[in-house]
Amino acid sequence: MSRDWRRSKMNIKELLNRSDQFLAEKGIESSRLDAEVLMADLLDMERINLYVKYDYPLKSNEIDTYREMIKKRAQRLPVAYITEKKEFMSLEFMVKEGVLIPRPETENLVETVIEYCREQEIENPQIIDVGTGSGAIAVSLAHYLDDAKVVGVDLSPEAIKVARQNMEKHELSERMSILKSDLLSEFIKREIKGIDIVVSNPPYISEAEMEDLAPEVKKEPKTALKAGEDGLEYYRRLIPEAEKVLKNEGRIFLEIGYQQAEAVTDLFGEKWTEVEVEKDYSKNDRIVSALFKPDAEA
Structure with missing residues (x-):
């Protein structure tokens, strides 16, 4: 970085302009946005407030801290890992390296489940x-469905720790729990049945697609992204496992890659009906859902 960064006196506007230029030179397409998000995080204020405080003189320790944040971003570390937070469904979540960053498109999945529970008038849904x-x-789901009982499962110790912290942050411990499990194996082992809804945003990126991911995405845990040669490994495992825990006419909701709708729908056998595909806000296929109805088996 240039000597300009070492100046002891700079205001918000000056430092943002230098940061924007520096990040753009490093190939960061969202250079201005990222610079502003990091500045807002540093000063613990809303990003919009930066504009009315452009002349705010930054302290030398603030400049030093911000400089390190910008250096990390220039190395293609995702902004969420630098700030250790990410907004999702209008809620703030803590995120850390080693844990997948929530995606805006996944909000479609959550909204679909919420709408389904309300339309079907499911009382105290178990999810x-x-x-x-x-x-x-x-x-x-636990926040917006105030009578739901929700269990989040993961195999990653890092994810379990962060998920529990977010559960406690939003004061949902009475209706939520986080369990270590390889997919639904723990529920099957404990012979837990009668679940209303199984929802999942599983890994669905193929080995070939992994090579083409953006540098930032490659900083995220591969175990949360990669799903075998064709990207369908977890769907093949999860759908049969869901049959062992769902109640009759329970439903599964799955996020999919935008080209996977046909391949995933083909994985549902005779015990499933009402297999549906829904698009996200970008008009890409994003969600596959199906009703578990073993009585419909021929």
Whole structure:
């Protein structure tokens, strides 16, 4: 970085302009936005407030801390890992390296489950979120469905720790729990049945697609992204396991890659009906859901 960064006196506007330029030179397309998000985090204020405080003189320790944040971003570390937080469903979640960052498109999955529970008037729905990661899906469902009982499961110790912290942050411990489990194996072992809903945003990126991911995405845990040669490994495992825990006419909701709808729907056998595909806000196929109805088996 240039000597300008070492100046003892700079205001917000000056430092933002230098940061924007520096990040752009490093190939960061969202250079201005990222610079502002990091500055707002540093000063613990809303990003919009930066504009009315452009002339605020930064202290030398603030400049030094911000400089380190910008250096990390220039190395393609995701902004959420630098700030250790990410907004999802209008809620703030803590995230850390080693845990998947919640995606905006996954909000479609949560909204679909919430709408389904309300339309079907399911009382005290019992929901399992498989591969909970930061707990974003599980916490959001418990927050917006105030009578739901939600269990988030993951195999990663890092994810379990972060998910529990987010559960406690949003004061949902009475209706939520986080469990270590390889998909639904713990529920099957304990012979837990009668679950209303299984929801999951599983890994669904193929080995070939992994090579083409953005540098930032490659900083996230591969175990939360990669799903075998064709990207369908976890769907093949999860759908049969869901049959062992769902109640009759329970439903599964799965996030999918935008080209996977046909391949995933083909995995549902005769015990499933009402297999549906829904699009996200970008009009891409994003959610597959199906009703478990073993009585419909021929």
